[in-house]
Amino acid sequence: MTDRLFELADRVAYHLGTLKILAERGVIRPMRPDRALAFARTLARWGPSPGAASIALAARFPDEPQIIDEIGTLTFSEVNRRTNALADALKARGLGPGSQVAIMCRNHRGFMETVFAASKLGADSLFLNTMFAGPQLADVIKRESPDAVVYDEEFAELVRPAARRRKRFVAWHDSLKAPDPTLEELIAEGDQRNPDPPGRTPKVTILTSGTTGTPKGARRPTPDSIDPAVSFLSKIPLKARQRTHIASPLFHSWGLAHFQIGLLIGSTYVLRRRFDPEDCLATVAQHRCYSLAAVPVMLKRILELPVEVRRRYDVSCLKVVAVSGSALPGDLAIRWMDEFGDNLYNLYGSTEVAWATIATPEELRAAPGTAGTPPRGTVVKLFDEEGRPVPPGRTGRIFVGNPMLFEGYTDGNSKQVIDGLMATGDVGRFDSAGRLFVEGRDDEMIVSGGENVFPQEVEDCLARHPAVREAACIGVDDEEWGQRLVAFVALEAGAQVQADELKKWVRENLARYKVPREIYVLDELPRNATGKILKRVLRERYERELQPRSIAAASQVS
Structure with missing residues (x-):
């Protein structure tokens, strides 16, 4: 009996904690009775899904902006009507519950509207990386077998041959005549009334980053409660009905996270198709964004702007800068907060586990690199x-x-x-x-002369050198030591440094066995769309062009 009482008390405390967090974030607040009733009725009939959120939010905030992109502004009710029409037009073309719609789009209304429309149909969504090459895209489409592909016109030469036997629709286009039917054409012909629930909860498949091999499809569950969002909000203080600039690609799990959280807290999404460091500051300043969702390399690019450019824009409105997708070096975190204030939050997770830990500004100051x-x-x-x-x-x-x-x-x-x-x-x-x-990655650890070496520690050390802009390390086979560490660096503009100086730097800051045997200077390091360094590309280049022919040559640097 006592155990049951303790269990009940724990559940009550947990739910009270949920209410407290939602109240602090502004999610729980007074609402007109008719809108509250419509909101509750929609969620009860549909269950949790992007389509349900679109209908419910349109009832709650009909005339307030939901999406601001390079075309203009759409209110919650406009987005709902447009995606109802899009769902109806897609249904007329044979899509429905259990279908899968692949999306190869940059950050704009077309991406989000396709997700809403697919959800209203009970169809699943497959997010495609906009940096795919033709063979990679063809492999993924063949393996995942989507029923339709929605894409931006700029990817037509990649998409059309890879999806030649599938339905194709164009989201964003600049030419007068798009190569396939456009979303706007479908929206113009569809029924704008709210559809009936599809009787199926749609799923989203996102692709792993492919930094070490071929991207894999990862099925993400649709949350059956608000607990995941509350976990997120418990450490990242986003507020209801604020504007958030999602700079991270929407096809990536980090962009998706902010899209999904925004459906709970009624965010206004501010979107740009491409990231440019100065334009990012200008966008935040122009639209008075409360939060910015980014990847660490974006912060790095912003801090590389001339100081007079950085100070040209008033971004004092920015209260939350949430980053994820790749490692956040401690030095970068401190530099950012020293310049823009203690607004930085770092989420560590993966495509498979979503999130694991979140570092607050206080934690990043107390323990840089955590x-x-x-x-x-x-x-x-x-x-x-x-x-x-x-x-x-x-x-x-x-x-x-x-x-x-x-x-x-x-x-x-x-x-x-x-x-x-x-x-x-x-x-x-x-x-x-x-x-x-x-x-670091558990499959990246190398054993050199019996000692364990994790590349990230050496990468961070090299990146702290004044001449080094960024660094990456890989392990390669070595006849004498079993494995040895090879480093690649990109230098700051105008900087020059000798390999011996960089080795000396590492030796002075880390154990001797962690000093790279080879260091190569490249113009830039290869990255994917979310800023992760593509080590498989570095390894391929090393094996193809750089690998020394003897142990003696391994100490040479080019």
Whole structure:
């Protein structure tokens, strides 16, 4: 009996905590009775989905802006009517519950409207990376087999041959005559009335980053409660009915996260098709954005602007800068906060686990380089290779439990699970304060002369050198040491530095066995659309062009 009472008390406390967070973020607030009734009725009939959110938000905030892009502004009611019409037109072309619609679009209304329309049909969405090359795109479409592809005209030469046997529709186009029917044409012919619920909860498939190989499709569940959003909001203080500039690609899990959170808190989405550092500041200043969703390399590019350019724009409105998608170097975090204030939040997660930890400005100041601590409702543990728990201060494999773990890859495989916790594929350690530090991919660790070396630590060290703009390291086979570390650096504009100086720098800051045997200077490091460095591309180039022919040559640098 006592245990049941404690369990009941815990549940009550948990729900009270949820209400407190939602009230603090402005989600719970007074509403006209008729709008409150329409809002509740929609959610009850439809369940949680983007389509349901579109209808409910249109009832709650009909005349307020929902999407601001390079074309103009759309209100919540306009978006709802347009996506009702789009869903109706797609239905007339044979799409419906269980269909899959692939989306290869940049950040603009067409992307979001396609997701809303597909959801209203009960159709699933597949997000395609806008940086795909032709063969990569063809492989993904063949494997995932979507029924239709919605794409921007600029990708026509890639999409049309890869999807020649599938329905195709153009979202954004600049020419007078698009190569396939356009979304605007479909919207013009469809019925704008709210459809009936499809009787099926749609799913979203996003693709892994492909930094180490071919991108894999990862099925993401549709949240069956608001708990995932509340976990997010418990550490990142987004507010209801504020404007958020989503600079991170919408096809990436980080862009998707802000899209989904915005449906709970009624965000106004400010979108630009391409990221430009000065334009990003100008957009935030012009639209008085409360938050910015970005990846770390975007912050780096902004800080590389001349100081007079950075100070040209009043971005004091920016209260939350939320980054994810790749490692956030501690130096970059401090530089950003020193310039723009303590508004930086860093989420560590992956396509498979969604989120693991979030670092607040206070944590980033106290422990630069930290990935933070788990938010509400999230468990993070470290295990060794045998599945045994790892104590604080020791490196282990990172495992996560939360309500949004993915449902598996579309090829039927999944990630390792221990005690209900899923592997992220990374290794890290907790400090004495419970803050997580991610040390790199578990498959990137190299063993050189019997010593374990994680590339990220060396990369961060090299990047702190005044002449180095960015760095990446890989492990390669070595006849004498088993493996050796190879580094690639891109220098600051006008900077010059010798390899021996960089080696000396690493030697002075890290253990001697962590000094790269080779260092190569490149004009820039290859990255994907979310800013992750493509180490497979560096490895291919090394094996093709740079690999020394002897151990003696391995100490040479070009």
